[in-house]
Amino acid sequence: MNSPNLFSFSRSLQSGLRLKEAALQAARLARLTRLVEHAYKEVSYYRGLFDSVGFKPGQLRQLSDLRVIPVTTRERLQEIPRDELISRAVRSNRLHVSRTSGSTGTPVALYRTRQEGWLRQSLTLRTFFYNGLRWNDRVVTISRSPSGSSFRWFQKCRASPALWNIWFHEQPEAIIRELQRLQPTVIYGFASNLAIIADLMLRGGIDDVKPRLLATSSDLLTAGYRRLLARAFHSEPLGLYNCTELGDVAWECRRRQGLHVNADWLCVEVLRAGEPVGPGGTGEVVVTPLYRYAMPLIRYSPGDVATVAQEPCACGVTLPMLSQLEGRSQNVVPLPGGRYFAGFSEIMSHYPEIKRYQIVQTALDAFTVRIVPGHEFSPQVSRSIAQVMTERLGDRIRVEVSAVDESDLGARRKSATVIPLHPVDLGSAL
Numbered sequence: 034m035n036s037p038n039l040f041s042f043s044r045s046l047q048s049g050l051r052l053k054e055a056a057l058q059a060a061r062l063a064r065l066t067r068l069v070e071h072a073y074k075e076v077s078y079y080r081g082l083f084d085s086v087g088f089k090p091g092q093l094r095q096l097s098d099l100r101v102i103p104v105t106t107r108e109r110l111q112e113i114p115r116d117e118l119i120s121r122a123v124r125s126n127r128l129h130v131s132r133t134s135g136s137t138g139t140p141v142a143l144y145r146t147r148q149e150g151w152l153r154q155s156l157t158l159r160t161f162f163y164n165g166l167r168w169n170d171r172v173v174t175i176s177r178s179p180s181g182s183s184f185r186w187f188q189k190c191r192a193s194p195a196l197w198n199i200w201f202h203e204q205p206e207a208i209i210r211e212l213q214r215l216q217p218t219v220i221y222g223f224a225s226n227l228a229i230i231a232d233l234m235l236r237g238g239i240d241d242v243k244p245r246l247l248a249t250s251s252d253l254l255t256a257g258y259r260r261l262l263a264r265a266f267h268s269e270p271l272g273l274y275n276c277t278e279l280g281d282v283a284w285e286c287r288r289r290q291g292l293h294v295n296a297d298w299l300c301v302e303v304l305r306a307g308e309p310v311g312p313g314g315t316g317e318v319v320v321t322p323l324y325r326y327a328m329p330l331i332r333y334s335p336g337d338v339a340t341v342a343q344e345p346c347a348c349g350v351t352l353p354m355l356s357q358l359e360g361r362s363q364n365v366v367p368l369p370g371g372r373y374f375a376g377f378s379e380i381m382s383h384y385p386e387i388k389r390y391q392i393v394q395t396a397l398d399a400f401t402v403r404i405v406p407g408h409e410f411s412p413q414v415s416r417s418i419a420q421v422m423t424e425r426l427g428d429r430i431r432v433e434v435s436a437v438d439e440s441d442l443g444a445r446r447k448s449a450t451v452i453p454l455h456p457v458d459l460g461s462a463l
């Protein structure tokens with residue numbers, strides 16, 4: 034059994050925005066049934082997990098029946114061998130791997146087919162088109178991918194948005210120059226990274242980057258970031274809630290009354306003590322993407338906390354809403370000369386040899402990286418981390434890497450991954 038085909042998936046997206054409650058539930062149940070059957074048949078981790086609670090796919094009659102399946106956390110996912118998570122029905126050498134940005138200090142590898150990558154991007158495009166993306170837009174993304182013009186083959190077609198990417202580890206000054214040169218009408222990047230750029234633009238009196246649409250992903254778009262970005266870019270930012278494992282989970286529309294959940298292609302539960310919370314309730318987010326078959330994630334908890342909205346959005350989209358998202362760390366640190374840095378989790382995601390880490394800033398120009406070695410760890414890994422950190426942070430910054438026991442870092446969910454010298458709240462003073 035394969036992931037949905039791109040054509041039927043794309044066709045479902047537009048109508049998915051406005052399905053009535055019953056139709057939405059029915060679509061989700063059909064998609065979930067198919068996924069659960071596949072996972073039980075082809076993925077040994079899920080077969081074992083379902084068997085451990087006596088669950089058989091045939092017992093899934095309504096969406097709430099899903100709740101007998103235990104939740105899988107990011108920490109748990111990291112411990113399971115790759116072969117047990119990947120479907121026997123796919124050839125694993127054809128899969129694309131991406132690693133979580135490790136913002137919780139626990140990097141995880143995710144595998145997907147090229148097709149599933151497209152489905153995931155289609156969901157992102159739905160959000161952007163709904164929020165006003167046009168075919169003649171000049172789009173700049175600031176992401177983990179290398180700098181350059183993207184999808185060149187795609188751009189041979191004249192009626193398509195022009196698309197560039199800027200590597201987010203470029204110096205902020207260089208990113209600003211590139212933005213001034215490209216004059217994008219759409220900018221999409223990480224909230225904390227864009228906030229650092231916005232802060233620098235305001236301080237330098239740079240006022241000529243004015244996208245029509247400004248969207249942020251990954252980390253929380255705080256009230257301070259919103260003010261900062263709006264002032265620097267002359268555009269009210271839109272927040273997307275996504276992560277490497279799950280793709281886009283929810284997104285803001287221009288009314289900014291909360292986040293529309295992509296509930297036609299994801300089952301999103303908000304739980305407290307294992308039970309779903311009602312409107313206005315706050316709890317742990319647990320997600321089942323319904324289009325991923327190569328490495329299914331069923332009842333996966335990325336470690337986020339959200340509040341269920343009290344009422345639907347006035348824009349007319351019928352997808353359920355989250356009113357608030359909490360607890361996603363931004364991990365911004367101050368540097369000498371009034372600079373800031375926000376790229377630690379991305380750097381650490383390149384080291385699968387590390388089980389967990391914590392970065393402590395001991396002075397404005399000094400950091401200690403505490404790592405818990407995992408499989409295949411060697412001293413070379415520590416040297417590499419120190420070297421890459423120094424490259425990104427600047428020559429004069431001292432970086433020390435030390436191996437510690439897991440118990441030294443404290444309980445996973447409670448201990449911070451990055452501890453700055455002092456808290457940074459960019460934009461809070463505006």
Ligand SMILES: [Zn+2]
Binds near residue numbers: 285286293347349
């Ligand atoms: Zn809306």
